[in-house]
Amino acid sequence: METTLTINQISRRSGVASSALRYYEERGLIVSERAGSxxxxxxxxxxxxxxxxxxxxxxxxKLDEIKVELDKLPTGHxxxxxxWTALSEKWTARVDEQIAQLQRLRDGLSDCIGCGCLSLRSCKMLNAGDALGQRGPGPRGWVEDLANDAGTSA
Ligand code: FES
Structure with missing residues (x-):
């Protein structure tokens, strides 16, 4: 098995475009060596x-965040x-939160999601006057677990 691969081989195997590979290298996320050519x-x-x-x-x-994580990996070997396990603590919490958000998205697709549109009948009950907009941008019902939050009526 080859120990080094060309940019085209890496692109094909990873599914990442060559232009993105060059960009990641510029940003210090990955490193290549130069062949004699x-x-x-x-x-x-x-x-x-x-x-x-x-x-x-x-x-x-974001790429800056990813770089911070990747920079924690050793460089000597x-x-x-x-x-990778040491790196994955933050990763695990993030995956769990993403799963929870996707479950809220799946379960609340037909109900008010607290996005500020006030276009559904249920918005009057769950987000009267767009009160949830005080909590931050985006669909608050997907971003946070409002069902377990005593501070809201949603
Ligand atoms: S669905 Fe948008 S605020 Fe209710």
Whole structure:
């Protein structure tokens, strides 16, 4: 098995466009070596970093945030399972919150979601006068667990 891959091979295997790979490298999220020809060669373990980047973005993490997390990985060796476990504490909490948000989205699709539109009959009861807008932007019924919050009537 090759230990280094070209940018096209990395792109094909990861599903990440070559332009994005170059951008991630510019931002310091991944590192390549230069072959004698001057072309980029990526160590195969970069694929795991790319998987982390892709899914962290799906969880709403910004690249700066992802970089902070990836910078916690050791640089002297290929990250081990223990290294990734140490990194995953914040990740686990984020995944749990994302799951909870998706469940609220699934369960509340036909009801008032506290987005400020006041367009459904249930908005009058659950978000009268857009009171939930005081709590922050976005659909508060999806963003937070209003059912377990004694501070609101929703
Ligand atoms: S659905 Fe938008 S405020 Fe109720």
């Amino acid at each position: 001057g072309h980029r060669r990526f160590p195969r373990h970069v694929l795991r970093r790319l998987a982390f980047i892709t899914f962290a973005q799906k969880l709403g993490m 290929v990250p081990t399972g223990d290294d």
